Amino acid sequence: EAQVTQNPRYLITVTGKKLTVTCSQNMNHEYMSWYRQDPGLGLRQIYYSMNVEVTDKGDVPEGYKVSRKEKRNFPLILESPSPNQTSLYFCASSTWGQETQYFGPGTRLLVL
Amino acid sequence: GQSLEQPSEVTAVEGAIVQINCTYQTSGFYGLSWYQQHDGGAPTFLSYNALDGLEETGRFSSFLSRSDSYGYLLLQELQMKDSASYFCAVSEMDSSYKLIFGSGTRLLVRP
Numbered sequence: 001e002a003q004v005t006q007n008p009r010y011l012i013t014v015t016g017k018k019l020t021v022t023c024s025q026n027m028n029h030e031y032m033s034w035y036r037q038d039p040g041l042g043l044r045q046i047y048y049s050m051n052v053e054v055t056d057k058g059d060v061p062e063g064y065k066v067s068r069k070e071k072r073n074f075p076l077i078l079e080s081p082s083p084n085q086t087s088l089y090f091c092a093s094s095t096w097g098q099e100t101q102y103f104g105p106g107t108r109l110l111v112l
Numbered sequence: 113g114q115s116l117e118q119p120s121e122v123t124a125v126e127g128a129i130v131q132i133n134c135t136y137q138t139s140g141f142y143g144l145s146w147y148q149q150h151d152g153g154a155p156t157f158l159s160y161n162a163l164d165g166l167e168e169t170g171r172f173s174s175f176l177s178r179s180d181s182y183g184y185l186l187l188q189e190l191q192m193k194d195s196a197s198y199f200c201a202v203s204e205m206d207s208s209y210k211l212i213f214g215s216g217t218r219l220l221v222r223p
Contacts, residue, residue: 033211035213040215041215042199042213042216043155043213044213045210045211045212048209048211056209058210059114059212090154090155099143099145100145100157101147101155101157101211103156104154105154
């Protein structure tokens with residue numbers, strides 16, 4: 001089954017404790033992206049990657065890191081999480097044209 | 113700067129037709145897409161327009177006018193299950209390759 005998976009689905013952590021949210025897709029997509037979703041603000045792009053070892057900043061990259069060592073994986077790293085990073089996070093992938101983004105199920109993060 | 117505007121809420125009756133508008137201001141415009149998101153779920157792709165005109169997919173249609181920086185999503189024969197949030201998104205391709213989402217329109221379908 002074609003899908004994007006994220007782990008964990010729910011996470012409660014404390015300020016400053018490094019965490020990684022994993023994202024994996026099995027569709028051989030070149031383009032992968034991370035978004036955060038906050039009430040009233042829609043989806044905002046954090047980082048995206050157009051292929052292995054190619055990453056670029058989206059609209060809200062501060063406080064986040066990503067890597068793309070393999071085509072299928074695109075982890076999101078919060079080196080020192082802060083309460084303003086409490087949000088719902090989605091990973092997505094698509095082919096080069098970006099016409100259809102396939103979203104993962106989401107990761108709900110609470111930073112205390 | 114980049115901006116997308118769409119209504120925050122729309123209410124319609126089951127069986128009716130509803131149109132959700134989206135106006136955008138962005139550089140390096142490449143295409144306009146629409147996504148549906150039910151409460152607690154992930155966004156799912158509905159349609160995409162790169163060229164002017166109407167694209168039809170079953171009960172859903174999407175329209176784009178590049179000269180007016182405007183598009184809309186048309187939902188026909190509304191069903192209760194269509195109650196969800198709908199997002200327009202602009203693909204940018206200039207020095208970057210971003211996808212910018214609007215803040216979403218919450219559609220409530222009443223019996």
